[in-house]
Amino acid sequence: MTNKQDGRDRGSRLDPATVIRTALELLDAKGLDALSTRTVADRLGVRMNTVLWHVKTKARMLELMADAVVGEAPLDDLPDPPLERVRELAHRYRRALLAHRDGATLVVGTYAAEPHTLRFADTLVGALLDGGLDERAAAWTAWTIIYFTLGLTQEEQAAAHQSPNGRLTNTVSETAYPALRRVLGHLDAESFGERFEFGLSAILARR
Known part of the structure; x- marks a missing residue:
């Protein structure tokens, strides 16, 4: 009782x-x-x-969880130059995802039109608009950055539960996949940070 x-x-x-x-x-x-x-x-x-x-519902719980994770990316003390602001926001977003086990998978699996998520998106789009992009380019560049960050971080978190190089090293042979074999050393689990910088720079170079 x-x-x-x-x-x-x-x-x-x-x-x-x-x-x-x-x-x-x-x-x-x-x-x-x-x-x-x-x-x-x-x-x-x-x-x-x-x-x-x-x-x-469970789906609603996951949406609120995803919004809480995004809310851990602080929006204060951002750089004034728009391009630096965009870069810093992307880095903070990635760190927020990495701070939780399966954080990227959680956020990927929801469509959380909630306060933290909307504020982050608004701040990111605002920085791109301040950088001179028109409305469509600012919106699509923001989503490109978000989707890229989610996808790479999801892979990074999955790789953390595998042995070094996971199954890729054992699967990619020089005979069957010669091009992949040549670049395999650049796809190890230690290179995610560098890959993130490379991809972000590539996205922003086309703005």
């Missing part, structure tokens, strides 16, 4: 922010595949319906 009462008391004190914070803790501990509204409820010591009262 006491345990049930304690659970009700904890449930009455819950709010969406607490649910999302707990869900992010579970994400870091167990990964995205192990995350569910039930595991969040178990961590909080409440019924699953109590969690659903605050986040409605």
Whole structure:
């Protein structure tokens, strides 16, 4: 009886922010595949319906989690020059994704039109507009940067759970894939930071 009462008391004190914070803790501990509204409820010591009262569905919970991750990319103290501002925002975005296990996969799998995500996008687009791009170019360049960062970071986080070079070294033979074999040394798990800089520079060079 006491345990049930304690659970009700904890449930009455819950709010969406607490649910999302707990869900992010579970994400870091167990990964995205192990995350569910039930595991969040178990961590909080409440019924699953109590969690659903605050986040409605698992999909909605993931959207709010993704927005919280993006919210960890600070938008203050940015450089004044527009191009430097864009670069710094991209770096902060990547760091926010890397700060959580499966962070990029979480964000890729949602379409979170939520405050943190919208503020980040607005700041990025604003920097590109300040840099002289027209509206279409600013919008499409911003999305290119975001999609590139998400894709590379998703690969980087997946590679962290593999042996060095993963299966690529064992699969790419000089006979079957000669071009890939030649560049294999530049595709190791240690080069993600350099690849990010290269790709970002390539995107901005075409602005």
